[in-house]
Amino acid sequence: MIWWASNCFCKLDYVGTHIGYVLFHAYLARNKRPHPSSPAKECSQLPTKFFLTIKSDPERATSEHAMKSSFPSVRRRTPRTLRRRDGLIAHAANVTSQNGEDGIIARIFDLLPHEDRRVCVDVGAWDGRHLSNTYALLVGNSTGGDEKTAKWSGVLIEADRQRFQELKALHEQLANVCICANVSCQPDSPMSLTAILNRDAPHLPENFDFLSIDVDGIDYWLLYDILGSHSDNDVENADSVHENREKSQRCYRPKVICIEFNPTMPMDLIYIQPRNDLIRHGSSLSAIVELANSSGYVLVETTTFNAFFVERIIYEKFLKQHVPDTTIEALHEITMGTSLYQLYDGTIKLWGCKRMLWHRLPMDEEKMQVLPMQDRQFPFAPSLDGSNHVLSAYQNDQTIRQRAVDMSPYCKRPTEGGDTSVLLESKRECFLKLNNTLRTDGFAFVRGTGISSKLCNDALKAAKSFLHNADESVRRSCLTKDRARRGYSPMCTENFASLIGQHGPNDLVKKFRVGPEKVRGKENQTKSLSSLHQQNSWPKEDVWREAPHFRSVIEEYYDNLRCAADSILAAICDGIIANNAELQKSMRVISEAQHDQQNTENHTSILTLLGYQPGSRHKKGSKGYLNPLVAAHTDVGMITVLLFDNGKCASLQRRKTDEATGSIEMSNDHDWMDVDLPFTNFLRDDDDPVFVVNVGDCLSELTGGYLRSTLHRVIPRTCETSKDDKDLVRTSLALFVGLEESAQLVLPSGDTLTYEEWRRQHIARALDVVKNTNDE
Numbered sequence: 001m002i003w004w005a006s007n008c009f010c011k012l013d014y015v016g017t018h019i020g021y022v023l024f025h026a027y028l029a030r031n032k033r034p035h036p037s038s039p040a041k042e043c044s045q046l047p048t049k050f051f052l053t054i055k056s057d058p059e060r061a062t063s064e065h066a067m068k069s070s071f072p073s074v075r076r077r078t079p080r081t082l083r084r085r086d087g088l089i090a091h092a093a094n095v096t097s098q099n100g101e102d103g104i105i106a107r108i109f110d111l112l113p114h115e116d117r118r119v120c121v122d123v124g125a126w127d128g129r130h131l132s133n134t135y136a137l138l139v140g141n142s143t144g145g146d147e148k149t150a151k152w153s154g155v156l157i158e159a160d161r162q163r164f165q166e167l168k169a170l171h172e173q174l175a176n177v178c179i180c181a182n183v184s185c186q187p188d189s190p191m192s193l194t195a196i197l198n199r200d201a202p203h204l205p206e207n208f209d210f211l212s213i214d215v216d217g218i219d220y221w222l223l224y225d226i227l228g229s230h231s232d233n234d235v236e237n238a239d240s241v242h243e244n245r246e247k248s249q250r251c252y253r254p255k256v257i258c259i260e261f262n263p264t265m266p267m268d269l270i271y272i273q274p275r276n277d278l279i280r281h282g283s284s285l286s287a288i289v290e291l292a293n294s295s296g297y298v299l300v301e302t303t304t305f306n307a308f309f310v311e312r313i314i315y316e317k318f319l320k321q322h323v324p325d326t327t328i329e330a331l332h333e334i335t336m337g338t339s340l341y342q343l344y345d346g347t348i349k350l351w352g353c354k355r356m357l358w359h360r361l362p363m364d365e366e367k368m369q370v371l372p373m374q375d376r377q378f379p380f381a382p383s384l385d386g387s388n389h390v391l392s393a394y395q396n397d398q399t400i401r402q403r404a405v406d407m408s409p410y411c412k413r414p415t416e417g418g419d420t421s422v423l424l425e426s427k428r429e430c431f432l433k434l435n436n437t438l439r440t441d442g443f444a445f446v447r448g449t450g451i452s453s454k455l456c457n458d459a460l461k462a463a464k465s466f467l468h469n470a471d472e473s474v475r476r477s478c479l480t481k482d483r484a485r486r487g488y489s490p491m492c493t494e495n496f497a498s499l500i501g502q503h504g505p506n507d508l509v510k511k512f513r514v515g516p517e518k519v520r521g522k523e524n525q526t527k528s529l530s531s532l533h534q535q536n537s538w539p540k541e542d543v544w545r546e547a548p549h550f551r552s553v554i555e556e557y558y559d560n561l562r563c564a565a566d567s568i569l570a571a572i573c574d575g576i577i578a579n580n581a582e583l584q585k586s587m588r589v590i591s592e593a594q595h596d597q598q599n600t601e602n603h604t605s606i607l608t609l610l611g612y613q614p615g616s617r618h619k620k621g622s623k624g625y626l627n628p629l630v631a632a633h634t635d636v637g638m639i640t641v642l643l644f645d646n647g648k649c650a651s652l653q654r655r656k657t658d659e660a661t662g663s664i665e666m667s668n669d670h671d672w673m674d675v676d677l678p679f680t681n682f683l684r685d686d687d688d689p690v691f692v693v694n695v696g697d698c699l700s701e702l703t704g705g706y707l708r709s710t711l712h713r714v715i716p717r718t719c720e721t722s723k724d725d726k727d728l729v730r731t732s733l734a735l736f737v738g739l740e741e742s743a744q745l746v747l748p749s750g751d752t753l754t755y756e757e758w759r760r761q762h763i764a765r766a767l768d769v770v771k772n773t774n775d776e
């Protein structure tokens with residue numbers, strides 16, 4: 001209640017002007033509570049009803065939703081803007097232009113004194129038609145003009161040879177000058193704009209009417225070249241233009257200029273791209289305005305990508321009354337900008353445009369993080385004492401929930417008639433986030449699997465009941481010949497240290513395993529078929545009353561989680577291919593296996609229930625550290641999907657991956673970090689359960705180490721509470737996801753072998769290491 005109320009408190013404060021705030025004050029006054037600026041604890045007494053009284057307003061409803069939600073509420077307020085829409089922009093219209101430029105140009109020349117003949121220069125003319133700002137003038141003048149319509153002629157420059165042929169075909173018959181040239185921004189180059197115009201368009205008047213520059217990079221420097229002699233700002237090498245320009249060169253002063261700027265740059269940023277023909281950054285609007293102003297030009301309008309300038313004298317005489325305010329703020333609004341903000345915990349967030357405009361790729365927030373996930377904490381947070389234990393646990397849960405990757409684009413059945421591009425986009429967001437985390441940590445949290453929290457709770461309870469509450473004789477009734485694969489595996493009978501060729505005491509954990517029984521087409525076979533397909537061993541009702549319930553719940557959980565795990569694996573596979581095309585061949589086996597395994601029994605995924613309890617290993621050994629309950633190891637298969645309760649006697653830990661992992665020294669606690677799941681005590685029926693996913697050795701090998709299996713272990717936690725504490729024992733459900741035994745793996749080396757062969761070799765290698773170290 002405390003955290004909830006304090007959250008509400010903040011929201012009320014934030015929304016401020018809303019009726020809820022007034023009601024809140026009224027409530028406080030009536031109940032003689034202190035002013036809301038006193039500590040949030042005071043609100044903890046507020047009745048739930050109070051919050052229901054302020055539900056009417058939709059804005060309020062959203063805020064209220066945010067109060068209860070684990071996720072932040074992020075919305076856009078329509079900002080107040082100084083942008084005016086009553087100037088030239090009111091005449092925006094397109095013949096061939098992109099964002100209304102044709103109409104604006106027509107309007108400007110309508111406001112100028114009529115002239116029979118006008119001349120324009122188009123730099124970066126493309127084919128003369130596509131997104132052209134001069135086509136309407138030179139070919140089809142249909143946007144404005146009437147009796148005042150002038151006869152236009154032009155000089156059109158284009159570097160692309162193919163486009164130039166089309167340009168020539170269109171314009172030469174109209175007697176316009178077409179020049180195929182890669183214009184240079186170097187001052188002394190014979191290919192500078194001024195040099196080209198001097199040489200190849202000798203009849204171009206110095207004060208021609210209209211200049212359009214759109215070359216996707218050095219636009220600023222072409223304007224600088226044209227206006228050169230007038231610029232006196234502090235741009236590097238400013239004087240060299242004038243020095244190097246031959247005395248005989250004619251200078252130009254177009255009456256009206258349209259020039260492209262980089263629309264993603266903030267309005268107060270003066271960004272001038274390097275004076276280098278090969279660099280394509282673009283320059284900011286502010287930079288171009290500064291250059292134009294210093295040369296006696298005035299900004300009169302902008303569109304999304306283009307700025308319009310006219311000579312100051314022309315502005316004063318003919319445009320001033322139509323465009324009284326020529327500030328950038330009045331004439332532009334950034335609509336393509338991306339802003340970045342940071343949360344107190346060090347998370348970097350994006351706001352605004354989240355796509356790479358020219359590369360048509362989404363910007364991935366996760367890739368932009370400075371801090372790895374585990375270090376994102378507020379450095380000045382007060383440490384919480386015992387009384388705040390519940391609050392801190394709850395907040396920890398919220399953090400895990402927020403970090404968890406939402407798998408619903410992969411796990412949810414697509415809705416009929418749904419927008420496939422939206423689904424693809426959300427799938428992309430999902431696999432990028434999942435793979436980023438798996439790549440850095442080897443571990444990830446996932447949610448949105450479609451598995452109900454009720455089923456998770458039931459499965460955990462059933463497993464706990466079998467592993468901890470039932471009599472040992474019940475468990476022993478499930479012993480099989482192949483203990484490591486089916487049925488019950490008692491305490492201290494397995495040794496995971498051996499999986500990585502290490503020595504250590506046996507693992508202190510009880511296990512129960514369920515797996516696939518049949519291979520499709522061989523349903524009648526009763527004997528064991530292979531090591532991975534065997535008869536399961538369930539407790540019988542005559543030995544244990546809860547046996548039928550136990551079996552049905554665990555089977556339901558197993559079936560559901562297997563499907564979800566297949567989808568998680570599909571997402572990982574998509575992510576690997578998207579980032580690393582070379583691995584496409586190796587990934588094919590996963591996508592084919594995915595396809596094959598749907599609704600069949602051919603998969604090899606095994607569900608293991610694990611039970612931990614306090615015991616001898618909970619006391620510090622002679623070396624001063626606690627021996628693990630499950631030794632450090634990596635999992636063998638493709639991925640593991642884990643769910644566990646919050647039993648206090650043990651913790652899952654993973655090896656930190658950002659440290660040097662050369663040494664396999666297991667005792668240094670600093671090299672390990674806890675992997676916690678949200679408290680199951682807080683898991684309500686409508687919650688979306690969170691699972692841990694980690695990379696197995698086979699996936700790691702298939703990806704050539706692109707994803708790495710991370711060492712993990714289970715360590716004892718010293719238990720201060722009494723031994724009878726119900727929450728002491730720990731129960732974990734681990735689904736080890738494998739491929740079909742006959743699946744053909746293609747390793748990045750080009751070697752091929754079946755999944756079963758790979759498994760056998762992998763385990764034999766581990767055992768060899770143990771044998772060799774024993775022999776030494």
Ligand SMILES: O=C(O)CCC(=O)C(=O)O
Nearest residue numbers: 610635644652714732734
């Ligand atoms: O108990 C756990 O949470 C994890 C156990 C584990 O890593 C394993 O069985 O491979």
Ligand SMILES: [Fe+2]
Nearest residue numbers: 633634635712
């Ligand atoms: Fe494991």
